[in-house]
Amino acid sequence: MFIEYAVEPLYYDHRINLYEDGGNFSTASMAYYVCSGFFGNGFDIILQKFQDAMRHKTPATVVSLIASVLAVDWRSLSEVLGPLALRHPDCIDAIMNPNTSTDAAFIILKALISRTEQMSNEPYSIKHDRSDNLLQYNHYLTTLINCKENAKFKGSEIASIQFPLKLKNVNQVDSKLSPSVQLCDVLIGRTISDIREFAENKSSSTCSVLNLYSDDQLIYFVPNIDFEQQKKFRSGSQGNELIDFVAKQFHKSVG
Template sequence: MSIFSMDESGYTGHDLLQKSQPWQGASAVNISHDDAAYLIRQHFPKLKAPELKFSSLKRRDGNQKPLYALQQDLLANFPCVTCIADKRFILILMFIEYAVEPFYYELGENLYEDGGNFSMASMAYYVGQGYFGRDFDAILQAFQNAMHQKTNTAVNALIDCVQAVNWQLLPEVLGPLALKHPDCIDAVINSETSTDAAFMILQSLISRTELMCDGPYSIEHDRSDNLLRYSEFLSMLIECKTPARFKLSEIANIEFPLKLEEVIQVDSKFSPSVQLCDVLVGGAISGARQLVQDKSLSFYSPLKLYRDEQFIHFLPDIDFEGQKKFRHGGQGSDFIDFIAEQFHKSVK
């Protein structure tokens, strides 16, 4: 059976506003332990640490070139996929999903059609702070608190934050909560909703690993506490046995039952393949952070190395027409309903 190794970076659970880690991501690579160990020896022959860690290697300027060359070898010769996300944008996407979309659904409008939710979140990402300053971040924090605490007190605090600003400047986003739409309040307080972004990133990765494998495969990942949540989601996806197929975007589809059959936990110290995933996701997040800061790619930016099908990102995009074309015909709403139904089955 084919094996994909996987690792994550930047996971902070439900807290997507942690300033020290504004990015989250994960990588998956189909490579044997022997080939992975060979690549590590080739590019870091003097490595004395017990395992290859991107966070340690990036501190030395002399490691930039071999890190770049290692990722170049991986991406050119082995099935790989990396997904990264701006966590503030993800939180706004979730605000749209739970605090806005139920209002439109009642009106008979499909906010997910052609990526309408992504366009609305991108707009809010850029204009929210411009219109409301720090008050917009206060709204996002109150939303995150309400989604986590699931109490009337927290929800009322969120509504107070929205009503305290001139929400009519952005009524399509803030109006539903400002007017206390009951379906939006129910979605926020629902015990099954969360601002944990792990599932969003994971299902994006799985949509690509499924395409890369012709037959059954498994995923191995580190035993870290962070990856336990990923493991739970993977197990849930494996248990989805109802035949279904969904178009998510121009280049992404997912079909159930999955070819993925098993999830294995390993110690990363003894898995050079998992260590290479750490390098990929760490490099991608570092490259994205630098791109946002400098508005250009550095000479050794690994983002230069990715082909379109190897890279998934959740970033704001104000090319609304481009987004509409990319997500035209997407079945995001149907997919969300399907997953919710499968989750209900798994917890019964």
């Protein structure tokens, strides 16, 4: 999220496609591994100030965020902290935009859709545990589902999304009334726990729930500084083009 709103807008303004070949993922991985070493607790403070600015969207919280960036030696990693240190207006606008947030629910749902679109040969629907966060995206999801324009966008070697979608609807249900959603909740919770363990130890136990899945069935982002491998995995990714396409569809639906 920090890369998405506090960094990428500067690159876009300079006509640099940070999404190309997964550059946004590589930048996030670099920040994950390097920033704590460079800035210590200072980077944790920056991230907390970023959360505050994204949540409250006031000039005061943005000023406080920029001050936290200037309090560290931001020039030692200007690729990540430079946009805020330089007060780039597009980054500030992205943070202040009332339609942006650090809520990951919709991002996860989009990742699920992109993967399920590749796996499914027939029309399908998604049942999701009831979430107040997702309710705000109903119009957005409806726009994607109703899009009839032919287009295809690559995400990585294992994920892409093609319009029109095979997805027909997304239903939110009370997990207490749906055994299937309850089972998914249990599996997801344990999977997240096992992935964190795998990320820390680079191995998983024989009892890990991860053993139930093949690699191409897992949708997650583990920081990876093997940049060449990441570039190969996400070669030809079209995240920027997808964002522009979806924005176009959304504006058509409200216009």
